[in-house]
Amino acid sequence: MTAIETSGLTKTYGDLVAVDDLNLSVEKGEVFGFLGPNGAGKSTTINMLLDLTRPSAGSATVLGYDAQTEADAISPRVGVLPEGFDIYPRLSGRRHVEFAIETKDADNDPDAIIERVGLSADDADRPAGDYSKGMCQRLATGMALVGDPDLLIMDEPSSGLDPHGIREMQDLVRAEAERGTTVFFSSHILQHVEAVCDRVGVLNDGELVAVDTIEGLREDIGGGATMELTLVEAAAGLRETAASIAGITDVVASDHALECTVTDPAAKADLVIALDDAGATIEDVRIDDVSLETLFTALTNGDESEAATETETASATASESGVAR
Amino acid sequence: MSGHIGTVARKEFEDAGRSKLLWSLIGLLVGLVTVGYVAIWYTADDVTAAEVLSFVGTPLQVILPIAALIAGYMAVVGERRSGSIKLLLGLPPNRTDVVFGKLLGRTAVVTAAVALACLVSLVLSAVLFGSVPFVDWLGFAAVSALFGAAFAGLAVGTSAAVSTRGKSMAIVVGIYMILIALWELITAGPYHLIYGEGPPVEAETWYLLLEQFNPIFAYTNLISQIVEGSVFPFQFQYGLQSAGAYGMTPAERYPGDAPFYLQDEFGVVVLLCWLVVPVAIGYYRFNRTDL
Numbered sequence: 021m022t023a024i025e026t027s028g029l030t031k032t033y034g035d036l037v038a039v040d041d042l043n044l045s046v047e048k049g050e051v052f053g054f055l056g057p058n059g060a061g062k063s064t065t066i067n068m069l070l071d072l073t074r075p076s077a078g079s080a081t082v083l084g085y086d087a088q089t090e091a092d093a094i095s096p097r098v099g100v101l102p103e104g105f106d107i108y109p110r111l112s113g114r115r116h117v118e119f120a121i122e123t124k125d126a127d128n129d130p131d132a133i134i135e136r137v138g139l140s141a142d143d144a145d146r147p148a149g150d151y152s153k154g155m156c157q158r159l160a161t162g163m164a165l166v167g168d169p170d171l172l173i174m175d176e177p178s179s180g181l182d183p184h185g186i187r188e189m190q191d192l193v194r195a196e197a198e199r200g201t202t203v204f205f206s207s208h209i210l211q212h213v214e215a216v217c218d219r220v221g222v223l224n225d226g227e228l229v230a231v232d233t234i235e236g237l238r239e240d241i242g243g244g245a246t247m248e249l250t251l252v253e254a255a256a257g258l259r260e261t262a263a264s265i266a267g268i269t270d271v272v273a274s275d276h277a278l279e280c281t282v283t284d285p286a287a288k289a290d291l292v293i294a295l296d297d298a299g300a301t302i303e304d305v306r307i308d309d310v311s312l313e314t315l316f317t318a319l320t321n322g323d324e325s326e327a328a329t330e331t332e333t334a335s336a337t338a339s340e341s342g343v344a345r
Numbered sequence: 346m347s348g349h350i351g352t353v354a355r356k357e358f359e360d361a362g363r364s365k366l367l368w369s370l371i372g373l374l375v376g377l378v379t380v381g382y383v384a385i386w387y388t389a390d391d392v393t394a395a396e397v398l399s400f401v402g403t404p405l406q407v408i409l410p411i412a413a414l415i416a417g418y419m420a421v422v423g424e425r426r427s428g429s430i431k432l433l434l435g436l437p438p439n440r441t442d443v444v445f446g447k448l449l450g451r452t453a454v455v456t457a458a459v460a461l462a463c464l465v466s467l468v469l470s471a472v473l474f475g476s477v478p479f480v481d482w483l484g485f486a487a488v489s490a491l492f493g494a495a496f497a498g499l500a501v502g503t504s505a506a507v508s509t510r511g512k513s514m515a516i517v518v519g520i521y522m523i524l525i526a527l528w529e530l531i532t533a534g535p536y537h538l539i540y541g542e543g544p545p546v547e548a549e550t551w552y553l554l555l556e557q558f559n560p561i562f563a564y565t566n567l568i569s570q571i572v573e574g575s576v577f578p579f580q581f582q583y584g585l586q587s588a589g590a591y592g593m594t595p596a597e598r599y600p601g602d603a604p605f606y607l608q609d610e611f612g613v614v615v616l617l618c619w620l621v622v623p624v625a626i627g628y629y630r631f632n633r634t635d636l
Binding site: 067072073074091092095096100102103106107108110115119120125147160164 | 431436437
């Protein structure tokens with residue numbers, strides 16, 4: 021059964037098409053990453069799933085209920101972490117969680133929820149108006165977890181969190197997924213998605229440009245890795261040795277460096293062994309995996325008419341991002 | 346409706362109860378009543394406790410609407426602008442719960458303020474004047490609470506109908522100004538244009554009905570019925586009406602027996618209209634908008 025299904029979902033604001041004929045299906049129990057740059061239409065889509073925004077055309081179901089006509093059946097079964105939300109500054113953090121418990125008719129312990137999202141008991145007693153952005157994010161996450169929802173919808177859950185908080189968020193998503201909760205979350209930052217998602221959908225300019233597993237996307241885009249080896253010997257003499265290994269498609273030698281394009285991950289070890297057997301001394305090895313970022317840039321910036329050169333664009337940006345690092 | 350109105354209203358009441366602005370408004374109401382009682386007790390010798398209530402009604406007709414409008418004009422739109430409405434609607438409460446929960450919560454806050462001010466008047470009446478006109482007092486409190494609720498309804502309805510704080514404020518301030526400062530221009534002005542003269546005491550029925558629908562008039566007319574002495578509506582006067590007409594209720598101005606809708610008691614219906622109609626419009630618009 022599907023947790024979220026949209027068919028022809030469209031939202032226009034005057035001439036602007038925010039979401040264009042979106043057909044998306046998220047299976048129960050999966051962790052689905054909804055990716056796209058800012059302004060791609062992710063939040064508009066999520067707002068339509070939550071009946072905050074009404075579609076111009078098409079429809080959506082959440083947990084089998086129509087998002088517009090049966091919204092009241094959806095909300096008790098779903099935990100929502102909205103984007104661009106605010107807390108009630110005068111009410112304490114604990115009161116927020118208690119309010120969520122009251123409305124969901126749940127039997128959660130507010131203190132357990134507060135602890136789970138990493139807020140202290142002292143924090144919970146303070147008015148939420150004193151909270152930092154990250155603490156608000158934690159509080160809202162706690163409210164979303166109330167009532168053990170079947171589906172978690174999180175819009176940019178990592179915003180306002182520091183790297184530590186983001187890891188905690190990812191752990192939380194994994195823990196919820198293990199419990200069988202479907203998690204649908206959006207992000208414009210890929211590393212946050214890469215680590216936890218079973219599948220991703222990439223949205224650009226309101227259109228879904230790809231839906232696949234992360235591995236699948238990598239393969240699609242011709243994603244191999246680049247391996248750069250620094251040798252004590254002159255590299256030119258070892259170029260042939262490197263090029264002869266299966267799974268290595270391209271080798272460029274310059275001074276003491278060999279730059280190899282690897283299509284089969286297992287070829288990396290073969291390459292090192294082969295070079296060693298050939299008597300080379302390897303000083304350093306650097307591997308640039310084709311990051312999701314690269315895929316993303318290729319998918320969202322790549323003009324459709326240039327689909328054929330997409331692979332090149334991807335590897336070009338791959339080396340760029342490698343340099344940037 | 347999914348039955349979360351009460352939960353939302355309780356949260357609202359709790360949230361508003363922590364608002365400094367609201368407490369200063371309550372302080373203002375209570376202070377006003379206190380000052381009124383003490384001043385009358387100090388200056389006048391032959392005033393009975395029952396008559397003092399009418400003195401309290403005069404400032405209340407101006408202050409209470411302001412307090413209720415301030416308490417309500419941000420109710421829905423404020424959450425819309427800050428984004429807390431997304432947190433709220435992400436939980437089971439739906440838009441219906443939000444509008445009516447807010448209405449209930451804010452009305453409760455205004456009613457609590459009125460109740461507090463009335464309790465103070467009760468105590469002062471007993472302490473300073475030695476007696477409590479209990480029936481008068483109860484009627485006075487009930488009508489004042491309804492008056493406050495009418496303006497809370499107007500404000501919450503407006504806050505649900507518009508998309509920005511500025512618009513909400515402009516509308517409630519505009520309506521308040523029309524009711525208190527521009528009323529005669531807007532009603533007696535056209536009358537003058539149609540009939541070539543300003544409204545006399547015995548004006549046309551439609552004009553008297555229009556007068557009847559000013560909630561401030563409705564309040565003062567009702568209070569005048571309840572307490573000893575009259576409470577006159579506080580109004581900017583432009584001299585468009587015949588001089589004798591000022592301060593008279595539509596029922597008094599109507600030649601012969603006034604129909605039910607011109608009776609002073611009809612003011613209750615008028616106040617209920619000011620509560621219900623803006624909320625209905627606001628609810629209709631809020632239900633159809635994208636947040």
